Amino acid sequence: MIGFDLTDEQRELKALARRFAEQEMIPRAREYDEKEIFPRDVCEKAHRAGLMNFAVPRELGGAGMGVLDTCLIQEELNYGCAGMSNAISANDLGTLPILIAGNPAQQREYLGMLVEKLSFCAFAITEPGAGSDVASMAATYRRDGDSFVLNGTKHFISNGSVADWIVTFATSDRRLKHKGISCFVFPSSLPGVTRNRMHGKLGQRAADTGEIVYDELRIPQDALVGREGEGFKYAMGTFDRSRPEIGAIAIGVSQRALDECVKYSRQRVAFGQPIANFQAIQFMMADMAANLEAMRLLTYKAAWMVDRGELPNAVSSQAKLFSSEACMRITIDAVQIFGGYGYMKEYPVEKLMRDAKLLQIYEGTSQIQRMVIARDLLKE
Ligand SMILES: Cc1cc2nc3c(=O)[nH]c(=O)nc-3n(C[C@H](O)[C@H](O)[C@H](O)COP(=O)(O)OP(=O)(O)OC[C@H]3O[C@@H](n4cnc5c(N)ncnc54)[C@H](O)[C@@H]3O)c2cc1C
Structure with a gap:
């Protein structure tokens, strides 16, 4: 049996997102695009309206939405402006590895932060020399006592220069290809992390796209997400x-x-x-x-x-x-x-x-x- 009816709640969500797009996004879209203005003010309003961090579970204060509900909202926000929507929804990408493999403490700390106040995260996997071919990434990590030490550069990262925390991927040995890659999460304010906004995009110009450099970045062992080698x-x-x-x-x-x-x-x-x-x-x-x-x-x-x-x-x-x-x-x-x-x-x-x-x-x-x-x- 196939049904195409939306629930009352889904219809209301769509209507809320469409109103938001018409009132808050469309009137600003052209200027923000032209001047590459990051829409922090619009994100602030989206956060207050419950139009951010869709996937964060209810027990952590989020909406705990499924992907279908998220898609219904995305459709309406992107009707307004895809660049602003990128800023609003890039947190979803950073949230997912933590939901998939993060431990309860990581979920509380990092996902909790997103719902508590307006904050951003970034999912950083792409590198200047490795985009489609993820398994050939050059960012490395090594164990050093109780820490991991990361080195490498990620680029083209959505919300990369504004993120409060970063979920990233690095290899212990490039020769191991995908089997060498692990996933880590940490605050972006740590020494050893430098970030720059990348300018001059063709489209979605209000969105933040950043370069992130790890230079002897030292993170504790509990920054590892899930199991080593499964990133x-x-x-x-x-x-x-x-x-x-x-x-x-x-x-x-x-x-x-x-x-x-x-x-x-x-x-x-x-x-x-x-x-x-x-x-x-x-x-x-x-x-x-x-x-x-x-x-x-x-x-x-x-x-x-x-x-x-x-x-x-x-x-x-x-x-x-x-x-x-x-x-x-x-x-x-x-x-x-x-x-x-x-x-x-x-x-x-x-x-x-x-x-x-x-x-x-x-x-x-x-x-x-x-x-x-x-x-x-x-x-x-
Ligand atoms: C605005 C923006 C935001 C982004 N946000 C993020 C983000 O948040 N996090 C993140 O990690 N990354 C992000 N990316 C990176 C994005 O995912 C990569 O740019 C993309 O995966 C392609 O990688 P590349 O640019 O290195 O291209 P390449 O991998 O160098 O590809 C170049 C061309 O070769 C083709 N190609 C490559 N391999 C093959 C093959 N085996 N067979 C056939 N064709 C092939 C590609 O399709 C493409 O046409 C973003 C990029 C942009 C531009």
Whole structure:
């Protein structure tokens, strides 16, 4: 039996997030994007409204939301601004390894901090020399008495320069590839950690993207998350859960693009009539609507599977792949429908197109999603 009804609570959540997007995000989106302003003020309001840290369990003061509910919120926030939403929701990525493998003390300390007051965390795995090929990371750790000592550089890290704590990955020996990688969590204020904001992104420019350097960073043994040598597994487990959320981000950006196109095409006159009368324009919008429905079905299914305790890594990848590719096409067509005006910052669609591009890159590029899906198809 398949049902598509949302509960009253889910409808209210969606309405709350949409109101927030319309009142707090859309009016600021263009300026924050242009000037690369990190939206701390918007995050403060989102935190107060219960629109941050969705996955933190109820016993730690959080909302304890599942992935499907989180996707419903993501959709609406990203309707407002994907860059601001990145700032609001990057905590989810840092939260996941702690939920998957953190001990009760780590969960209390680090997840508790996120709900207590506005604070940020970062999930730092990517390095200048190792992105898609996670297992070839160069950041190292060694044991030294009661401590671990970390050295290395992480970059392109969401909320990297504003994070209050960091969950990161390092290897004991590069030759061990994924088997050498462990996961650690620690406050970002420790000596041995330096952070810089990276500037000049194409899209999602309000979001903070940082470089984090560990230079003889000394952390206690209880900074280890889960078991030594299992960090790669926790990172992949994180992505199985987080990739449906990228599907939801793509839905939010695409829905905004479609709504803007419907409105504009009714107003813009060419050859003596609204461009909405032209079949070429109608067909682009019809394709957008059909793709949006398919994105929703796939994303909700992946989220539903995660919430049931399955780890649908191929389905999560399908949701991310299909939705982010569709979002790119939809936003490119949106610029086309707006014509020359679509190319100008005065109208919202060029930003949607720039914001969409990142969805095909982070949390595993589209090529990497295809590899995950193909591996699942071909496994014995
Ligand atoms: C704004 C932003 C925010 C980000 N946030 C985070 C974050 O919070 N935490 C974090 O850890 N990382 C983050 N990232 C990093 C992101 O996940 C990586 O950029 C991404 O995984 C790709 O890695 P790369 O940039 O090194 O590209 P590369 O791995 O160098 O890939 C380059 C190209 O080669 C392709 N390619 C690579 N390997 C293969 C293969 N085997 N087969 C076919 N094609 C292949 C890729 O698909 C891509 O097209 C962020 C990145 C950006 C831009």
